[in-house]
Amino acid sequence: MADIGGRTQTLHQRILDDIEGNIVSGQWPPGHRIPFEVDLAAQYGCSRMTVNKVMTQLAKSGLIERRKKSGSFVTRPQAQSAVLEIADIEQEVRSLNLRYAFRLERRQVRSATQADLRALETKQAEDVLAVACIHFAGERPFCVEDRIINLAAVPGAAAEDFSKTPPGRWLLGEIPWSAAEHRIQATAATAEMAAMLGVAKGCPCLLIERRTWSDAGTITYVRLTYPGETHSLVARFTPASR
Structure with a gap:
């Protein structure tokens, strides 16, 4: 269980770093739609819950905006x-x-x-x-x-x-x-x-x-x-x- 927990935490940080990197570098400009959680989970081979925690963290930091039924988008920083x-x-x-x-x-x-x-x-x-x-x-x-x-x-x-x-x-x-x-x-x-x-x-x-x-x-x-x-x-x- 500890190993699984450690792997989940590593995946969480990896997904977070990848998305933050795309946003900060400008590769994903303001308004860019971020892949859906189910697609990111398949891409990284993890549970959707892990991806959801990453997206929640990004939203709290102001890097993305989550829109009901539309997905998540890179915010326009002010x-x-x-x-x-x-x-x-x-x-x-x-x-x-x-x-x-x-x-x-x-x-x-x-x-x-x-x-x-x-x-x-x-x-x-x-x-x-x-x-x-x-x-x-x-x-x-x-x-x-x-x-x-x-x-x-x-x-x-x-x-x-x-x-x-x-x-x-x-x-x-x-x-x-x-x-x-x-x-x-x-x-x-x-x-x-x-x-x-x-x-x-x-x-x-x-x-x-x-x-x-x-x-x-x-x-x-x-x-x-x-x-x-x-x-x-x-x-x-x-x-x-x-």
């Missing part, structure tokens, strides 16, 4: 960002138990335009570094980052190619910021944004605009665009003193 914090996008992705990656789309050092000066809310910038990249959760685009860095405040950024380290993480590690401002709004994906996010044109998106400052002036202005159905914002606060 990330949460703290409104009053500057979050690391990689940490947001890894909190979903998904593999993180990013891809640099463009990088350009240029003379600051009037639009750049308005975005940075400064008149001091002469040159800026414009950077755009796509962050991925598994195989799917997680968000698009479109950033302007004030080289008068962060001259060292001009020497960084940002092909291996995302600009947001680099800035957090290189220069202390003293103030930040968030502006949050809903927007519809343009044709270019839709192509980068892998969604339909006009798809509802969540746009976070952020400026950060240091004693040297405005550090950066960034636009982070997320597919609306996969992201939410959380704010924690206490009552203002009277």
Whole structure:
């Protein structure tokens, strides 16, 4: 009986690892129908009860959704960002138990335009570094980052190619910021944004605009665009003193 129990536990972990691996790797994307329990039991040569326990565990962890009479489906994970914090996008992705990656789309050092000066809310910038990249959760685009860095405040950024380290993480590690401002709004994906996010044109998106400052002036202005159905914002606060 002990041997049987040990074998059952091993099968349970094997099935769990296999399904989690398919989900986390992106091989089974959100909405994918997972094989029926009876089919998984036949595949692994175990009882349906063993498979049912695995599916229950996956549902509790939020990786799958069980629908009566329809089967089990990979859920669309929803990330949460703290409104009053500057979050690391990689940490947001890894909190979903998904593999993180990013891809640099463009990088350009240029003379600051009037639009750049308005975005940075400064008149001091002469040159800026414009950077755009796509962050991925598994195989799917997680968000698009479109950033302007004030080289008068962060001259060292001009020497960084940002092909291996995302600009947001680099800035957090290189220069202390003293103030930040968030502006949050809903927007519809343009044709270019839709192509980068892998969604339909006009798809509802969540746009976070952020400026950060240091004693040297405005550090950066960034636009982070997320597919609306996969992201939410959380704010924690206490009552203002009277």
